Amino acid sequence: MSSPMENHQKRWNRRLLHTFWVVWVVSIVIECLYMLFVTAVPPDEFVGPYLLRPTALLLLVVLLADAGIRMLPKHHDYLLITASALFTLIVTAVHSTLDYLLFFLFFPVMVSILYFRYSILVYAISTAAFDLYTLYFINPNIHSRISTIEIVTMTVILGVYSGIAFFVLARGRELLQNLISSYESNQALQLRNMEMFKLAKTDYLTETYNHMAYHELVDKLVEEAEKGRLLLHLAVFDIDNFKSINDTYGHRAGDQVLRKVAEVARSKVGSHDFVARYGGEEFVILFTDLDFLAAYDTMEQIRRSIASTPHESLSGRSVTVSAGINRYVNGMGKEKFFQGADAALYDAKHSGKNRTSVSA
Template structure:
């Protein structure tokens, strides 16, 4: 398995943000080092003259470190794939400069550990090993060519600093491996949770919809119906329609139940195609459908249901010798104070009357009175 499989888009964006944060931190370190050196020269006894201090300790190192960070920022903008390499090269150079200028501070050599530990943030073993190799090279360069470093370095330091670098690399590696394992466990948990959510959604859909037509089932309809009554009692009117396929038994007897199922599915699809997102359609039972219409006037509800009836009568089925099926519809609006049972019985009576007075019609209390 490769050490680094390549970041996702989100991970890459997060790592790019951390690169920029490190670069801002480098600027802060340079500024703090500048102020600390200047404060030490002004407030404490200093073993060199002003000209030597301002040039060798303050100006030249600060400009060099700033140039390194500035170059890294330019590369981060122009060629971000090299940002990681230059980021830790820059960090190593800054650490070397600070160590060189402050070798009289015994603990200053510990700065070499910081780039190694910082590299662990990116959870890349290859990057940590690269950074560790940079610190080893920096230690060798300082020991080989920096006489001040050699002067203050004891025999114990000569053994301890490389050992600290090795231990720091091992600790960073453990952090990375452990972090990867935690990330993997978290990903597995999230995946399992997503799978469970999908499974629950599928089960929920299966439990609330009719498998043949894709409409809501009988139980779901009553849940929506009760909720609609609550809204109706609060001043939000709605309309209830019951739709029944005419002569459905004859279709089953003549063409078979498979054709009957096909007709049911097509009728349901036409109903769905004509309803708005706010409306609710359910297969109430057998060849009967129940529809709740919202956000419409009674005239708009009547026009819609009668248009659906007309469309169904104009839909020809090749399997039925190009014959069409018709439906009878009962439609009534909710009135304040009407109970669930009363409204449903009234609409059911309208449907019954429509089926026994010629079929293929949409009957409402108004059209029923006109017919009488």
Template sequence: MQIDVYQLHRHAWNRKLLNTYWFLVMLQLPFEFLYSFTAKRDLPSTLSHLASSVLIMILILILLETTNRYYKKLLDYQIISGGAILSFTIIYFNYEVDLVALYILLPIFVSIFYHQLSKIVYSVTLTLLSFFILFTVRWSVLSDYTLADMLTILPVLSIITIIVSGIMKRGVEILDDLRTTTELKQELLIKNIIMDKLSKTDALTDLYNHMTFHEYLDELIEQNALGHFRIHIALLDIDNFKKVNDTYGHRAGDAVLKNVSSTLKNHVGLNDFVARYGGEEFAIIFTEKNTDEVFDLLERIRWQISQAKHAELNEHAVTISIGLCEYLPGTSKELLFAGADQSLYTAKKTGKNKTVIHSAPLKEAN
């Protein structure tokens, strides 16, 4: 199932905005009480004032919470609307406080989080509506505000709308730039991974290449010096491969190389390392296995290859010869390869299609 990341983020922000509304209501409670106290209202008036304003705000939040749980389709607009009603309620019950009118901007600031011009326009419309309703039912009767004072809200809100829209557009531009930069970085990373893979693998067989094979073997020998573990090298060569190319063509020869490579990859263990060493020759590094285990595995590979029919060869099979040598701590890599190569030479000269283990002691050349 594909997850819509945008929807997840939007739901998360809606939850945060709802939490902010709850915080606003809880924060407003002591200020409502303090305002009633400083206004020298009697206790019944104070309690009535608090009950009316707080009850309305809590009912609004409960309605928003219910919508958030059961009907999220238009939750963005409902949260903006809830902010407008909350601000209206706070101003309506605290109209005598000079700075309380700033709450009228709450839905506009909330709409910024959605980065959509339609929601900004919607919030500004609600703000204007709230403002003129408040003027009609409160300020025109209970304050010194005049209609001319109220009309100044139009240019102020226009400027605020322009600024908010600019902030939103700039945020969208930053997100687009970030998305483009991220995509470019991902594309570059993928290219680097591909280039790294191409530099380490053989294009035809998708096995590791000659250079990577030696790098890995050098690292294993260094680790072996720190803590001894068994290492075996096997050199494998397809028998009579030149005849395959001469008889069936190089395309058929390439198909055989791919098939043999696939067999090798499917039979070795996770800790083993297979490479195309060159031409029709392959090399395998076996780790943490004894000689009998490696020999049995190579024999299964050799038998499997000898039984596989190739459509490119008119359903004929090919065989491989294998030379195996175990690494002895303290000896050189060159000596290890010499032992495996000598065993491979013996397998070739004694009938092919066999595995020969190097048994003579490894000695450095004088």
């Protein structure tokens, strides 16, 4: 899968190719206008060398560049710089009598800045210099009209262009680095905020939601249940005889029992259900996508699983839990919702423990 940076680069490559196509079309229009209104060369002598031949060559360069970045995507930058150098070389060679077009040879240097790489810029400067001296020594029109001092002057101008390009590139890379640093700092801050949010909502010992998070969740869920958007059930359970566990085995063993009980409960509920430590050895579960029988069966699975789980801290003994479960009905409100489940838990405790009772 392509990275975002690669996708951005592909878009810029396509834009650059579109620019080549536009220049190709504009060059045809300009040549036609030049033939009709400017040059004294007869049309039959002008069309071949000044219109058809350069147009075909420019078309070939664009097509090769397009095919090259498809087949050789890793070398797209050098291919497009080469294409821009050939583009300017062809246009300048065709109209060698127009001295100002020699400055068009610096076009690859401008294109190279898009890639934010010094190696690409150096390659572009090299191709621009190669084009300039190739035309000067091979094209007789240019060689006869451009003096040595003028070619030296153009070389100096190329150097100035290149220096400006280096400064622009350096400044761009500096801004990019600052942007990356700012982005990374922002990401780190977001991660810290997420960690702080998680710590604020999570019980450290059991890794379930804490008491405060439960109240925030139940407020929202009750509101949704009142609108008929979900089925809502609440189970309240706690560990039987937990005080004797702490007294006999110590608080460290008690903490390990709490952790294991919470782990079992989390493993049994669905992805849309919420387990929270209400306080001490008491836990609550909010079931949001189950009907009453399914919620009751899930609570029973949790109870039986806890009863069959040995604890090393208790010398291999298991613990039991008692639970009460309540179904939310319209107009009940969160207080009565909890009181009903808590009353059912009280009933389970006084009916022999290690059982799940249903709210009246």
